[in-house]
C-alpha cells in the first residue's frame with residue numbers, strides 16, 4: 001500500500017538530515033520525526049573526525065591516497081571483522097560526501113587531514129576534523145535541510161517520538177506510530193520508513209543486553225541514544241548484528257553519582273603522554289604494558305578486567321615529577337563544596353583524593369589496597385616487580401618507558417573504566433540498507449542508516465577511526481539520493 005508520505009525519516013541526526021535533504025531534492029514528500037526539540041542528534045557531542053581518501057584537502061597537502069587503500073586499512077584494523085560490501089560503499093562514497101560537506105560550508109581545521117592516535121592510526125593522513133568538531137558538520141548539513149523545509153518539501157516534527165512500526169499484511173512496514181508533542185498517539189503512513197534513530201549508548205538497561213553483558217560506563221553519547229530504532233525493528237523480526245563485538249574506549253573516570261556518564265579524562269595514550277603510572281586490576285596485577293602503542297591492544301586487554309575497571313597507581317615522586325595526567329572535562333560537576341571549578345592539573349586534582357569515590361591516597365601500599373579493594377598481596381608484588389624492572393631497565397610486561405619506581409608514599413590510585421562512546425551492535429541490513437530478517441530476508445519498506453546499524457558493521461571488534469560519522473552521512477545521502485524509491489521518483493527517473 002502506498003502511504004501519505006514518500007519518505008518518513010525517524011530521527012534527525014547525522015544520517016537522517018542528509019537522507020531527508022537528498023530525498024526532498026529528488027521530489028519526495030518527506031516527513032522527519034525527531035524526538036528532541038532540535039535536529040542534530042549526536043553531532044552536538046561527536047568528536048567529528050572523518051576518514052576520507054582521495055579528498056581535495058589531501059591532494060593540496062600532497063598526500064597520495066585512494067578509496068582502495070582506505071578499504072584495505074579498514075579491513076586491516078578491523079582484522080577482517082567489518083562488513084566488506086558496506087565498507088566498500090562507505091569508503092567509495094566518502095570523498096564525495098566530504099566534498100559535499102565542504103561545498104555546504106564545512107570548516108576544516110587548518111593543516112588537516114592528519115594521522116591521529118586516539119584510535120589505531122592509518123598509514124597516511126586521512127582524518128579530517130572540523131574546527132568545532134561535530135558541530136561543524138551540523139553547521140554544514142543544516143542550511144540545505146532548512147531550505148527544503150522552507151520550500152515545503154520536508155515537514156519536520158520536533159518533540160515527536162517514534163514508538164512503533166506499522167506492519168503490512170505481507171510482512172513489510174508502511175508506517176509508524178508516534179507520540180506527538182502534545183502527548184497524542186498517531187499513526188502515520190509512508191512508502192519508505194527510514195530508521196535513523198542512532199545508537200543505544202545512553203540506555204543502561206539495553207546496553208549490556210546488546211553488548212555481550214558489558215556494563216555501560218562513562219558514556220558520552222547523546223541522551224536520546226536509547227536504541228529505539230533497534231528495538232522497534234527487532235519487534236518486526238529484524239536480525240541483530242555485532243552484539244559480540246563490544247569494545248570499550250580506553251579509558252576514563254566516571255561520575256560517581258552516575259557511573260553511566262564520564263566526567264574526567266586522563267591521558268592514557270602513550271603517543272600523547274608516556275606513562276609514569278602503572279595500571280592494575282582489582283587482583284592487583286598489571287594487565288598491559290602501559291606504553292603499548294597499539295590502542296587496539298590496550299582496549300582488547302581491558303576486556304579481561306572485571307567490570308572493565310582498573311586502577312591507575314602512582315606515588316608522590318611521580319606526582320611531583322610527571323607531566324599532568326589529568327584532562328579536565330567537567331570536573332567542576334563533582335565539586336559539591338560550592339567553591340567552584342577544580343582545575344584539571346595534578347595540583348587541582350589533589351582536592352579530589354579521599355573525597356570523591358575512585359580517588360584514593362594512602363601512606364602505604366597496604367593501606368591503599370585496603371581503601372581501594374585492590375588485592376593487597378597482588379599489589380605489593382606487582383609494585384615490587386615493577387620497581388625491579390625500573391632498576392634493571394627490563395620490565396616483565398615489556399614496557400619501555402620506565403622513568404621512576406613506585407616507592408615513595410603517599411601512594412595514589414585513581415579508578416578507571418573502559419567507557420562507552422558508541423554502540424557496537426545494530427540492525428542487519430543488505431547493501432541497499434534494507435533492514436533484514438534472519439535468512440537474508442529484507443523487510444519491505446524498512447531501511448536504516450547510521451549508528452542504528454552498530455559501530456561493528458564497519459569496524460568489527462575494533463575502533464576504526466573516523467568510520468562512524470562520515471559513513472553515517474554517506475549512507476543517509478545514498479538512501480535519499482539513490483536507494484529509496486516512490487511513485488514520483490520512478491516517474492522522474494522514467495522522464
Ligand SMILES: Cc1cc2nc3c(=O)[nH]c(=O)nc-3n(C[C@H](O)[C@H](O)[C@H](O)COP(=O)(O)OP(=O)(O)OC[C@H]3O[C@@H](n4cnc5c(N)ncnc54)[C@H](O)[C@@H]3O)c2cc1C
Nearest residue numbers: 011013014015035041042047048049162198450451468469
Ligand atoms: C562523544 C562522541 C564522540 C564521537 N566522535 C566521533 C568521531 O570523532 N568520529 C566518528 O566517526 N564518529 C564519532 N562518534 C560517533 C558518531 O558521531 C555517531 O555514530 C553518529 O553521529 C550517529 O549518527 P546517527 O544519525 O546515527 O544518530 P544521531 O546523530 O544520534 O541521531 C539520531 C536522532 O534520532 C533521534 N531519535 C532517537 N530516538 C528517536 C525516536 N524514538 N523517535 C524520534 N527520534 C528519535 C535523536 O534525538 C537524534 O536526533 C562519536 C560519538 C560520540 C557520542
